[in-house]
Amino acid sequence: MTSFKVGALLRFLAEMLHPVVRRDPAEVQRLAGKFNELLAVDGFELYPAEYISGLPIYAGGARATFHGARPDWKFEARPLLTDPRVLHEHQERIRAGLERDPAAAIASCKELVESLCKIILEQQGIDFPPGEDLPPLFKRVTPLLGMNADAVADHAKASATVVKILRTLTTTVQGLAELRNQLGLGHGRTAPSPALTRHARLALNSTVTVTEFVLDTWQDRIDRGKLPPRSL
The missing domain is CATH 1.20.120 (Four Helix Bundle (Hemerythrin (Met), subunit A))
Known part of the structure; x- marks a missing residue:
């Protein structure tokens, strides 16, 4: 797959997780986990690039380390916090x-x-x-x-x-x-x-x-x- 197609795919998946599209943090976390399981095989990942009202806005990129390029604790999915x-x-x-x-x-x-x-x-x-x-x-x-x-x-x-x-x-x-x-x-x-x-x-x-x-x-x-x- 060309870098253009990879970038397009990552942007599309990131849009699927956008707070405007999906309001349930638990569902976003579940989907992000599934997407990253599939993307990790080819060395890519989705990660929270920024936050709005405590909700992550995802971006995509190459997975460089064990915790990925952008470590994410997913604090917004912890009900006690x-x-x-x-x-x-x-x-x-x-x-x-x-x-x-x-x-x-x-x-x-x-x-x-x-x-x-x-x-x-x-x-x-x-x-x-x-x-x-x-x-x-x-x-x-x-x-x-x-x-x-x-x-x-x-x-x-x-x-x-x-x-x-x-x-x-x-x-x-x-x-x-x-x-x-x-x-x-x-x-x-x-x-x-x-x-x-x-x-x-x-x-x-x-x-x-x-x-x-x-x-x-x-x-x-x-x-x-x-x-x-x-x-x-």
Whole structure:
């Protein structure tokens, strides 16, 4: 297929997902997933190029990496995130910086996880100091969502392995904060950051793992009545 035909096809599929054409975010997500499964075989993908009223406007292009050229958490499809605009802002900064400004992308990865922790704590009515950094914030979220090692039943099958993985999540968050301090922006650096694109993608992959598990666990706890849906 010629590049012209590929471009035309990608534009047509993107139009099918436009908020004016389809109003249901869940349907858009489902269709985008199906389209990308088929497109990935030939090395292409659809990705949110911009947002309008929190809804994605898709574009198409070559798929360059594991998460695609434009990583997308699909926050608008998460019912618990009633106002995900700040998360979208972090996501856009990550996308913009992966290749052009890895240090900024690393900083935005850390800030995305930090913002998510604050959103969860605020919505569940849990107080925290205004200037608290990511590691202590995450330590407040883990027991709330039953993600700490103490929450795993001793009799659970493979419980030792689950405990190790949960502890690794905490270590990953700590590492993300340290990576931002060492390679990211902030703290009045006196020399340019040595961050490379591969470092930014390491931060991205870590952020995807942590945020998706946290969001899935939060939804599960709400669905099973372990947490109230929102603070009063």
